[in-house]
Amino acid sequence: MTPVSKPYLPDRAKLDAYIDGIYQRQWLTNNGELVQELTRRLETYLGVENLLLVANGTLALQVAYRALGLTKPIDGEPAEAISSPFSFVATASTIKWEGMKPVFADIDPQTWCLDPENVEALISSRTRALVPVHVFGNVCDVERLDNIASDHGLKVIYDAAHAFGVVHQGKTVLRWGDASTLSFHATKVFHTIEGGAVIFRDREILRRAQRIINFGFAGGNRITELGLNAKMSEFQAAMGLCVLDEMEQNLAGRESVWHVYAEELGKTHGAQRRQIDCSNNYGYYPIVLNNESQLLELVSALERIQVMPRRYFYPSLDTVESLEPKEYCPISRELARRILCLPIYAGLDLNQVKRICDIVKACLD
Numbered sequence: 365m366t367p368v369s370k371p372y373l374p375d376r377a378k379l380d381a382y383i384d385g386i387y388q389r390q391w392l393t394n395n396g397e398l399v400q401e402l403t404r405r406l407e408t409y410l411g412v413e414n415l416l417l418v419a420n421g422t423l424a425l426q427v428a429y430r431a432l433g434l435t436k437p438i439d440g441e442p443a444e445a446i447s448s449p450f451s452f453v454a455t456a457s458t459i460k461w462e463g464m465k466p467v468f469a470d471i472d473p474q475t476w477c478l479d480p481e482n483v484e485a486l487i488s489s490r491t492r493a494l495v496p497v498h499v500f501g502n503v504c505d506v507e508r509l510d511n512i513a514s515d516h517g518l519k520v521i522y523d524a525a526h527a528f529g530v531v532h533q534g535k536t537v538l539r540w541g542d543a544s545t546l547s548f549h550a551t552k553v554f555h556t557i558e559g560g561a562v563i564f565r566d567r568e569i570l571r572r573a574q575r576i577i578n579f580g581f582a583g584g585n586r587i588t589e590l591g592l593n594a595k596m597s598e599f600q601a602a603m604g605l606c607v608l609d610e611m612e613q614n615l616a617g618r619e620s621v622w623h624v625y626a627e628e629l630g631k632t633h634g635a636q637r638r639q640i641d642c643s644n645n646y647g648y649y650p651i652v653l654n655n656e657s658q659l660l661e662l663v664s665a666l667e668r669i670q671v672m673p674r675r676y677f678y679p680s681l682d683t684v685e686s687l688e689p690k691e692y693c694p695i696s697r698e699l700a701r702r703i704l705c706l707p708i709y710a711g712l713d714l715n716q717v718k719r720i721c722d723i724v725k726a727c728l729d
């Protein structure tokens with residue numbers, strides 16, 4: 365079977381050595397040695413400061429909203445956060461879960477990221493934040509979004525779950541906004557089994573978030589704010605340290621798969637327009653079909669040879685009832701119906717990639 369993504373499994377002996385250390389120290393969680401080491405190593409690797417490790421990428425978003433003080437209602441009505449309908453459901457469900465209202469602005473049909481003009485048109489007296497997504501690692505129009513936010517006194521939290529290690533104009537994409545969040549789920553480019561991080565611009569906000577992820581404790585028995593439990597464990601950090609050591613081969617493996625797709629399929633399908641001067645972490649290989657029935661045919665053809673592509677992102681979030689959407693985002697809906705992500709991971713047999721390409725080409729003919 366060829367899944368759309370496979371977790372990267374690092375050298376087992378090295379992981380065992382870290383676990384031996386955990387057994388010796390008998391310290392399993394609560395900001396242990398390995399969590400501290402991974403924090404430092406990731407800050408260096410990513411070129412950021414004020415990084416906070418958390419239990420997953422969903423909590424990373426929730427903690428970011430809370431730490432930035434965005435969740436309080438305004439005159440008895442929920443505060444609004446403008447976000448993208450073309451994302452994983454967690455981007456918007458976390459907004460709602462934290463008592464805010466997700467407001468969906470439609471995406472740019474080329475880059476698949478939020479269109480700043482549509483964002484600006486939806487700003488109201490209750491808007492408190494923007495939550496844009498670097499879709500498939502393609503950096504948003506960060507300059508304009510940050511400018512819109514500062515013009516209107518809003519905070520920006522970038523959902524950077526896809527943008528691990530992505531460099532834009534020579535610098536990390538994670539430097540934009542008030543915070544950026546990462547997911548270290550097993551299927552992501554870098555992972556800690558389950559895990560995530562928030563990168564804050566402001567050190568004071570980081571300090572607050574450190575208390576929030578530990579029940580609001582501010583040292584000793586003092587509880588200074590409403591908190592929850594979003595801590596990363598030592599076992600997760602151990603996995604992260606091992607995966608980080610092998611990022612070069614991990615990314616090289618993904619890159620070689622990506623290039624076979626690009627060479628074989630090239631211009632036969634619709635593709636995302638990448639921002640200029642934005643590096644690729646080869647996290648996904650999305651293709652856009654002519655219509656949904658062609659997409660469904662391709663999915664069946666691939667499943668017949670045990671290849672499991674994924675409809676990602678589908679459905680468009682402005683159609684998900686539990687989010688109580690009020691907006692209509694035709695560009696996102698149309699793309700969501702026609703987009704498919706092909707399998708990509710380090711170690712995927714390149715002959716299998718060619719077989720997948722043959723089936724895609726036959727379907728597109």
Ligand SMILES: *Cc1c(COP(=O)(O)O)cnc(C)c1O
Nearest residue numbers: 420421422452454525547548549
């Ligand atoms: C994976 C993902 C998340 C959620 O992260 P988890 O670690 O699975 O909780 C949020 N947003 C986007 C865009 C993602 O791809």
